Amino acid sequence: MFTGLSERLAESFKKLQGRGLLSEENIQQALRDVRVALLEADVALPVVRQFLEQVKERALGREVVKSLTPDQAFIKIVNDELVALMGGQSEGLNLTGDSPSVVLVAGLQGAGKTTTVGKLARWLMQTQGLRVMLSSGDIYRPAAIEQLRLLAEQVGAGFYQADTGSSPVAIAQAAVEAAQRNQADVLLFDSAGRLHVDDAMMGEIKQLHAVLKPTETLFVVDSMTGQDAANTAKAFDVALPLSGVVLTKMDGDARGGAALSVRQITGKPIKFFGTGEKLDALEVFHPDRIVSRILGMGDVVSLVEKVERTVDHEQAEKLARKVKRGKGFDLDDFRQQIGMLNSMGGLGSMMKMLPGMPNVGAEASAAGAREMRRIEAIINSMTAAERHKPEIIKGSRKRRIASGSGTQVQDVNRLLKQFIQMQKMMKKAGKRGGMAGLMRGMGGKLPPGARF
Amino acid sequence: MTEKSPGLFGRLKAGLGRTRAKLGGSLATLIVGRKAIDAELIEELEALLLGADIGIEATGVLIGDLESRLSRNALxxxxxxxxxxxEGMLGILQGGETTLELPSRGKPNLIMLVGVNGAGKTTTAGKLARQLQDQGRSVMLAAADTFRAxxxxxxxxxxxxxRIPVIAQHSGADPAxxxxxxxxxxAARGLDVVIADTSGRLHTQGNLMAELTKIARVARKADPEAPAECLLVLDAGVGxxxxxQAEQFGQAVGLTGVVLTKLDGTARGGVIFAIRKKLDLPVKxxxxxxxxxxxxxxxxxxxxDALLSGEA
Incomplete structure (x- = not known):
């Protein structure tokens, strides 16, 4: 996410390098580049204008004079302004007041409201240990209520099923009572998707808000949204006292300018973002980290969290011990590592989070992924004995492995050579041991075909 | 669901915006009848195009063309x-096959609807089925979204x-x-058209895109010509x-056109200009x-006309 923007800004800043001073003139060029980058990232035009004004003001002010080099100063200004724009630390949900606290979600059709409610329910139950009840006022879209009921079942939350024919407002009223009866801590109320220009429907959501008296009113917005994010955010913000924003579909490659637009226009914090279709694909939003990523500074914290969440600890420990001993690391372990890397979203998604490597294009990471698959295929075509003792692989075994994996003998040779190098490196890394050693091992295992 | 304020494409819906004389919005006051053509006007036009999601590149081409004509005093x-x-905008969008190719040939034609999550595929499937029925076609729906609850x-x-048949299997079944x-x-019932509603998937999800390729491949076992149409359903709000999306879905299944949904809000769907320019994919x-x-x-x-009549 956001990689396009970070690439673009990196380029802008490259052009600035080597110049003596930040003059009005060379700032103009950089500002134009930033403008193009932001527009390509779908940041709404008024927001872009305002942002550039702020950056320009800062850049031409006294802060530049004291700084180390002009390009560093400019990067810092853009970074600081973006951080300021995205807001402070994420705040979680406000669930104070009488039980049950009510969370109302609203947004356009197809933004991802229902899925978000399912994910929020899971998050509240698992991380906060709360009793959660779900209900839906979407009587318009066929099977919308059924969809939420199924999600409630999947996460094990309570569900209030209204009688057919009830109005959304009546459902809301009854859902609050049902949540009280069931002693739920939180009621999550899903509303129908609606257009901000639909007066009747906007009136309805206001009524829902009045009946539910939610402590959180979340605006759900698709991160792929373009310029229109500004219009819709404004209209929903006027109609409802929004308390926060949820950005969905962040696992795509949209540059996510909508995040900036919505934040700037509503002034409300982005609280969560959705990163996939599964119910655990919801993350607490970290503005500073996202900005680091926009600017190509890497997101090591997210990377470490991802590793911790995905890697099977027992497996990792076992590998780490082998690495520490500096021997016994065989091609089976190598294959396991590839598997781990893949389960973390593959090489490309890892590289994006590493500092100093913001410019890995989609093509390069796709090439990396292909190479990974090839390596896996080659290892899969070996016998257990060969995996354990690769040194026994000679001419005729190589030919068999190559034809078994649909590769050439040269590919097998390359893999074996790479593996020997890796073993050596493992021994070195192993002296430092533990998870750090393993991480280093992963970094060292870049496939031969991928040039980074 | 009544009483909508007109909205941008409300005009389109109401059949207005056909002629320049009927233009509302700021563009009319901005340009029409204006004597002096200056840099400010060009800048405002650029803002209007960018604000409609037409994108930096296509906007640059359109505005560049205006500027070069201005410098020749042609305007x-x-x-x-x-x-x-x-004229410049129509030059990009006009031409190409904008109707569905559904020959009567004694075999059902397959229409696949593909797109990212929440674009409006299922709703489009329902509406399209009805329209084809009204044109005298016999239609069947295939519930190929076996993933979403x-x-x-x-x-x-x-x-x-x-009142048409829907072929569905259990949740999690193989969509192909x-x-x-x-x-x-x-085919057994002698129906004309099968509309397959596929799961929403982000174009970056390799496995799910491969699944789409597989659906088309398996469909070709039933009919080598399938799919007759493969339409990308695109939310007009997308940037x-x-x-x-169009590139990746095109690579996976070979698109024949675009369905641009949700134009009744303020979104203008300008990205279709870039899609048409780069991929020559028509909106149907x-x-x-x-x-x-x-x-x-x-x-x-x-x-x-509707797009240009919007607020700058």
Whole structure:
């Protein structure tokens, strides 16, 4: 996410390098580049204008004079302004007041409201240990209520099923009572998707808000949204006292300018973002980290969290011990590592989070992924004995492995050579041991075909 | 669901915006009848195009063309600027096959609807089925979204409304098998058209894109010509990412056109200019509202006029 923007800004800043001073003139060029980058990232035009004004003001002010080099100063200004724009630390949900606290979600059709409610329910139950009840006022879209009921079942939350024919407002009223009866801590109320220009429907959501008296009113917005994010955010913000924003579909490659637009226009914090279709694909939003990523500074914290969440600890420990001993690391372990890397979203998604490597294009990471698959295929075509003792692989075994994996003998040779190098490196890394050693091992295992 | 304020494409829906004389919004006051053509006007036009999601590149081409004409003094007043811009935009969108290719050949034609999550595929499937029925076609729906909770029920309720059969399997079933079954069933019943509603998927999800390729491959076992149409359903609110979507879905299944949905809000769907320019993919339908008739054949002139009549 956001990689396009970070690439673009990196380029802008490259052009600035080597110049003596930040003059009005060379700032103009950089500002134009930033403008193009932001527009390509779908940041709404008024927001872009305002942002550039702020950056320009800062850049031409006294802060530049004291700084180390002009390009560093400019990067810092853009970074600081973006951080300021995205807001402070994420705040979680406000669930104070009488039980049950009510969370109302609203947004356009197809933004991802229902899925978000399912994910929020899971998050509240698992991380906060709360009793959660779900209900839906979407009587318009066929099977919308059924969809939420199924999600409630999947996460094990309570569900209030209204009688057919009830109005959304009546459902809301009854859902609050049902949540009280069931002693739920939180009621999550899903509303129908609606257009901000639909007066009747906007009136309805206001009524829902009045009946539910939610402590959180979340605006759900698709991160792929373009310029229109500004219009819709404004209209929903006027109609409802929004308390926060949820950005969905962040696992795509949209540059996510909508995040900036919505934040700037509503002034409300982005609280969560959705990163996939599964119910655990919801993350607490970290503005500073996202900005680091926009600017190509890497997101090591997210990377470490991802590793911790995905890697099977027992497996990792076992590998780490082998690495520490500096021997016994065989091609089976190598294959396991590839598997781990893949389960973390593959090489490309890892590289994006590493500092100093913001410019890995989609093509390069796709090439990396292909190479990974090839390596896996080659290892899969070996016998257990060969995996354990690769040194026994000679001419005729190589030919068999190559034809078994649909590769050439040269590919097998390359893999074996790479593996020997890796073993050596493992021994070195192993002296430092533990998870750090393993991480280093992963970094060292870049496939031969991928040039980074 | 009544009493909508007109909205941008409300005009389109109401059949307005056909002629320049009927233009509302700021562009009319901006240009029409204006004597002096200056840099400020050009900048405002640029803002209007960018604000409609037309994107930096296509906007650059359109504005560059205006500027070069201006420098040749080929545009004398606001009316001429408007006409030139309109012409430039139509030049991108016009031409190409904008109707569905569904020959009567004694075999069901497969229409696949693909797109990212929440674009409006299922709703489009329901509306499209009804329209084809109204044109005298016999239609079957295939519930190839076996992933999302209640997606099958959603399509089934469209089937009930339209009184047409829906082929569905259990949740988690192989979507390729669902489509194959539907094509066989439609052939056995002598039906004309099978509309396959596929799961929403982000174009960056390699496995799910491969699944789409597989659906098309398996469908070709039932009919070597399938799919007759493969339409990308695109939310008009989408920004520049729409182009990446069109590219990736095109690579996976070979698209024949675009359905641009949710034009009844303030979103203008300008990314279709980039899609047309880069991929030569025509828009075939637009969605301008919730009722069945609000799925309309794409009319480039009406579209451009409605787009230009919006707020800058």
């Amino acid at each position: 004398r007043d606001g009316d001429a600027v408007y006409a030139a811009l309109r 209640a997606a099958v029920e959603q399509l089934q309720s469209w089937g009930e409304r339209n 098998a669902v489509v194959f079954d539907a094509m066989s069933a439609a 520049q990412n729409g182009l990446a 339908y637009i969605g301008v509202g919730e009722s069945i008739d609000d799925l309309r054949p794409f009319d480039p002139e009406a579209f451009v």
